[in-house]
Amino acid sequence: MVLFELRRWMKLFAMDADAVKKSTLFMLLVNWGGVHQMVRIISRETLGTKIHLFKLEAPAIARKALAGQFVVIRIDERGERIPLTLADWDGKEGSVTVVFMEVGATTFRLALLKAGDFIADFVGPLGVPSHIDKFGTVVCVAGGVGAAPITPIAKVLKEKGNKIISILGARSKDLLFWEDKLRSVSHRLIVTTDDGTYGRKGVVTGPLKELLESGEKVDRVIAIGPSIMMKFCALTTQPFGVKTIVSLNPIMVDGTGMCGCCRVSVGGVTKFSCVDGPDFDGHQVDWDLLLARQRIYLDEEKCSFEQWQARMGKRS
Numbered sequence: 510m511v512l513f514e515l516r517r518w519m520k521l522f523a524m525d526a527d528a529v530k531k532s533t534l535f536m537l538l539v540n541w542g543g544v545h546q547m548v549r550i551i552s553r554e555t556l557g558t559k560i561h562l563f564k565l566e567a568p569a570i571a572r573k574a575l576a577g578q579f580v581v582i583r584i585d586e587r588g589e590r591i592p593l594t595l596a597d598w599d600g601k602e603g604s605v606t607v608v609f610m611e612v613g614a615t616t617f618r619l620a621l622l623k624a625g626d627f628i629a630d631f632v633g634p635l636g637v638p639s640h641i642d643k644f645g646t647v648v649c650v651a652g653g654v655g656a657a658p659i660t661p662i663a664k665v666l667k668e669k670g671n672k673i674i675s676i677l678g679a680r681s682k683d684l685l686f687w688e689d690k691l692r693s694v695s696h697r698l699i700v701t702t703d704d705g706t707y708g709r710k711g712v713v714t715g716p717l718k719e720l721l722e723s724g725e726k727v728d729r730v731i732a733i734g735p736s737i738m739m740k741f742c743a744l745t746t747q748p749f750g751v752k753t754i755v756s757l758n759p760i761m762v763d764g765t766g767m768c769g770c771c772r773v774s775v776g777g778v779t780k781f782s783c784v785d786g787p788d789f790d791g792h793q794v795d796w797d798l799l800l801a802r803q804r805i806y807l808d809e810e811k812c813s814f815e816q817w818q819a820r821m822g823k824r825s
Contacts, residue, residue: 548631556686559611568603576661577639581764583630596657608657614813645728646672652734659733664694682707721749743791753791757782
C-alpha cells in the first residue's frame with residue numbers, strides 16, 4: 510500500500526502540487542510529524558466512577574502538543590489502537606495527561622495499569638489543533654469526559670482575550686470532574702446533571718439555549734462530549750446562526766488517514782476525523798450517518814469485552 514502510494518506521489522509531484530497534498534502518503538507523512546514511543550505512567554488518579562487520569566512521561570510529545578490534538582495508544586502488542594484527546598501537557602516536565610472512561614475491553618485493561626507501568630505504543634500529537642483566535646464570547650460545552658479536552662481549549666481561548674462561558678454536564682454527580690479546573694479558565698461556569706444530583710437538573714442544551722435567547726452576543730460555541738450531545742448542541746445553535754465547533758472522535762485505528770475507519774461526512778464531503786479534524790463545523794456534520802457508523806461494531810465490542818472478562822475470570 511505504502512509502495513503504491515509512494516509511486517503515485519512521485520508522479521503527482523511533477524504534475525500537481527494540490528493533488529500531492531491530498532494524497533494518502535502526504536497526509537501520512539504530515540501526521541508522522543508526531544512521535545511514536547513507549548511511555549511510562551508517572552501517576553494515576555480516579556476522577557469519578559470509572560473515570561481515570563494518567564500522567565505519562567512523553568517529553569517529545571509534550572513539547573509539540575497543542576490544544577485539540579490527540580494521541581493513539583496501544584497497551585501491548587496484542588491490544589487495539591484507541592484515540593485519547595490530550596487533556597494537559599507540560600513541556601518542561603516532559604509529561605502529558607489523558608483522561609478516559611471504562612467503556613470496553615481496552616479501557617478496562619488500561620484502568621488496571623499502575624504508576625510505573627508502561628504503555629507499549631503512544632503516538633502523537635495527532636490531528637489538526639483547535640483554531641484559536643479572538644472571537645469575542647465563546648461558550649464551551651463539555652459533556653461527561655469531554656471536560657478533559659475542552660479545558661485546555663478554554664484556557665488558550667481565554668488567554669487570547671475571549672470571554673469564556675462554560676457549561677459542564679454529566680449524567681450524575683459521580684461522573685462530574687474538573688469543575689474547579691474549568692472554572693479557573695472561564696469567566697462563568699454552569700454545571701448540570703441529568704438527574705439533578707448536582708448543580709442544575711437537566712442537559713447542557715438547556716442553559717445553552719437560554720444564553721442564546723438572553724440577547725447576550727455569543728460569537729462561537731465549542732462542544733465536546735458524546736456524539737448525541739454534540740448533535741443536539743449543533744441543532745440548538747443552528748437557528749441562531751452561531752458557528753459551532755465539535756470534536757469528532759469516532760472509531761479510529763491508525764490515526765493517519767490510511768484506513769478510513771474514521772470517515773465522516775461534513776457538508777456532503779467525506780473527511781477523515783484523524784487527519785482533517787478532529788474539529789469540524791457541527792452544522793455541516795451528517796450526524797445520522799455518524800451515529801449509525803458508531804453503532805456498526807457494537808456486537809464486536811461486546812464480544813471482545815466478554816472474551817476479556819472470561820480470560821480475567823480464569824486467571825483469578
